[in-house]
Amino acid sequence: MKVITIGYPRIGLYRELKKSVERFWKGNTSQEELLKVSHNVFLEGLNDQANAKVDLIGIGSHSLYDHVLDWTVRLGLIPKRFVGIEDSLKRYFAMARGVPDIGALDMTKWFDTNYHNLTPEIDAECLANADSLSDWSNFLSLLKDASKIIGKDRVGAEVLGPFTLAKKAELSGVSVPDVVRGILPVYLKLFSDIKALGVAEIQIHEPIFVLEDLHTPEFKALAIEIYTQLASAGVPLNLVSYFDDLGSAFPWVCRLPGVTAVSLDFTRGNTLALLKEYGFPEGVRLGAGVVDGRSVWGDQRTALPLLNAIKAVVPSTVEISVQPSCSLLHIPIDVTIETAALELLASGSQKVPLRFARQKLVDLREFAAQFESPNNKKDTKIANLADSAEEIDEKHLHRELPFAKRRPLQLTELNGILLPTSTIGSFPQTKEMRRVRLKYRKKQVSEKDYFRAVDDYISYCIGLQEGIGLDVLVHGEPERSDMIEYFAEQMTGYLFTTNGWVQSYGSRYIRVPIIYGDVTRRDNKPMTTREFKVAQSKTSRPVKGMLTGPVTLLNWSFPRKDISRKAQAFQLGKAIRGEIADLETAGCRIIQVDEPALREGLPLRVSRRAEYLDWAVRAFRLATAIAKSETHIVTHFCYSEFGDILDGIKAMDADQITIENSRSGSAMLKEFVSYGLVPDFSPGIYDVHSSVVPPLELFKSRLLDIKNSGLPIERFWVVPDCGLKTRGWPEVIGALRNLVFATEQIRKKLN
């Protein structure tokens, strides 16, 4: 049984690539030096895979910034505004990050992962010029280098497929069929170059095939048309899909012309059931993605039973390979450098081991050996995840009174002021604050001194907000380096890595906390009341309690694999529920529970969404429904496609919803209004991602959008799009002054 990989981490064990790229941007290192570091990182990954005796290694997704950008550039799909930049590396980074006067490409989420890719922009002109601008020499070099080291028969050339490219792109004046047909000749040239190298196969990555909107007769016809042409290149094609199953497209995708192997994700969706239903073509290799490329937990409970179950349903002549479900890019590189995490785990009773990319490679080999071993007991029973140890009591999910009855009891001290003003929580993360937080963590600063620094910040923040004239204040979150970590560190069941970095986008890597056991507040101790009390003691205006919601705490962590995500969401919901009760006891009258990652957890497949939203909303309600009728519960979402989750948002039964709105030019506001929103509503009034102070005029026009929205003005609040932690004080002060001033003016008019 062959072991195959389809992508590997590309950031370096100790973030070597990030450091080098950022030095290069600052002008502190040469292009030559950067490329050398990058190549060493590539070689390190190649060695990992070669040492683990991977039979066929995916080569080509190594990247200085983003693999989707790499393919956009290699295929010559350069938007006009970048064409004039001669130097290819400068142009590459300009597309990624922008340069003065030339905006970068947009960024989108890479399917439902926490990785973000750049969005190709394609129009007719761009398509027409693709051939002449195309250049994949850096890709061919990777293949050649790898061939020299491991032999060309072990090299699988990783290519981003035309359908995924086209569907992930922003198209103007052209359709997906136009793009895939238009770019086909370029792909054919690329394939012929790859063929000349004599590598084993092309891995054509088409994760987009898991999406329902491709499961139509029209797409089937188009895919057959395109793959018939691609097949004419005469290179074996491994069609690689992941992140879900292929749904009703399963039978035809597995039989696309030229496709000699199909790689399927057996860790998400229900690929096994489809295999049972539709069978599998003889003569095609089946890539069994049974090792979860998105989980840091080992696959010991499921991999072998899955392989056996697959074997039992496919024709005996079908070759099965064992592989990760997707690129290992989504997990950290090596768990053995994590002393603290490993010690913690060794003391517990985990059913599955913690495994990062290197360890998953070892597992792949091991599963292959077990599968072929005569002692393999052919166990095909795949363990189901336990849902919940304890059931949720339905009555814990409802507030005492419905919104219309409880709202008049809330925040009466505001005297029904029109368009109350507030902010989303964080204020500038100053260097000083960051430094003392770090020192406190390293025990170089006493708790007393650390608290004094935090409290000084809070005092300043409160004084400032009062001075500016905001109505509902926040403490500014100086004690939090991160909205997940801050809470996770105060709860049981979470572990943290020191070097477990995963690429989020470009040179931004994150260390995702890992849930390993039952989550509760440690000793049931409050996590946020101290800072709330400090803030509230300095002002008579209401201070918002500030919490991260259960669904976001789950979706921005690596979940456990022995109980369901739903069960984990409920545990988190219960923990936040306790915190809300404690905040109320501390005198808090308005509590914000942020859920920016609610949308992110939404399954790719429409048919699976209702179930997710159902438990996600219940987890939020479990957290918040404990609030007294007098307590105003706010929730916050960053920029998302809200269309898919409006029912869910409504069902959360919050008293106020704040959303990021201004980058869409109030389109989000309109979407919510036309949906018929019931509670208070705060469409963000200015973009916090820009460092310019928005002019008064902008605030006025956004306030007019609100006034003319068709919803009663009494429902609206005026807030920025999101937290202000990435901004500097002068901009924040300028922007909030304008926000308050514009609001006061419109209030006068309305009265």
Ligand SMILES: [Zn+2]
């Ligand atoms: Zn936000």
